[in-house]
Ligand SMILES: Nc1nc2c(c(=O)[nH]1)N[C@H]1C(S)=C(S)[C@@H](COP(=O)(O)O)O[C@H]1N2
């Protein structure tokens with residue numbers, strides 16, 4: 336079903352709807368399918384309908400059920416040079432970039448984000464490794480940001496670019512079994528190797544070219560000039576969601592956990608909460624949200640770091 340859906344979404348506006356429906360009855364028969372097909376025709380109508388249709392919310396819990404400790408997982412302290420510089424100044428220089436298929440790209444500091452309307456929710460985080468934690472998250476609804484930026488009609492997904500390097504293209508980890516064998520069940524394997532390597536390397540995306548030299552891939556400025564040149568491309572964590580989830584009121588970019596600023600181990604300065612999905616969708620260290628019409632150009636094209644390694648793109652709980 337997910338493959339059908341990808342095919343459908345990337346098939347392009349020029350194809351007749353009926354031709355597409357032929358192989359995709361199961362998907363197109365759903366409400367989601369019908370609404371997704373509307374995107375190319377009238378994005379404003381689509382977004383209006385989305386906002387008016389009752390959102391499905393994940394369960395929220397009473398404060399008494401908050402876990403005493405929210406287990407950090409995956410990357411817990413990004414080794415990347417740029418991230419370290421931001422963290423050293425308590426993220427006072429941090430700017431979240433919102434760009435891609437938007438009318439007006441945004442660049443917002445943590446103070447800017449804290450000044451916007453916020454949402455607080457107590458939800459349960461379920462990791463595929465088999466553990467759960469209940470935490471209280473506060474942050475800016477993604478819908479707030481998307482409404483301010485204004486979507487272009489072609490926008491279909493939000494891609495979350497994260498600060499942490501997990502490996503390097505072309506084999507960045509020593510003693511590797513190969514990327515295809517790495518799974519979330521073995522985060523320390525990924526993490527330990529990545530820390531050793533990324534700490535020694537420039538984080539800024541391999542050899543800069545004339546076109547991308549002024550900006551790294553988070554849009555946070557030029558790579559450090561003193562950094563050693565590295566031909567390898569760092570593979571950073573990324574995630575993506577569709578506009579249904581993007582506009583869900585529980586979808587927030589969280590800056591507080593349990594009433595305190597988010598610890599680095601849980602994704603400071605900003606992490607995604609998309610509450611109806613599993614843990615690996617909850618991107619930490621979010622530097623940039625890019626609105627796109629296709630996921631094909633990112634990583635291996637499956638929509639996320641773990642999705643590229645075999646996990647489902649829609650990780651419903
Ligand atoms: N940037 C980034 N986001 C990430 C990960 C990661 O390694 N890097 N791990 C994911 C996984 S598998 C889980 S379970 C959660 C863990 O979030 P926590 O550290 O707050 O428990 O973050 C998710 N988001």
Ligand SMILES: [Mo]
Nearest residue numbers: 462463614615
């Ligand atoms: Mo996870």
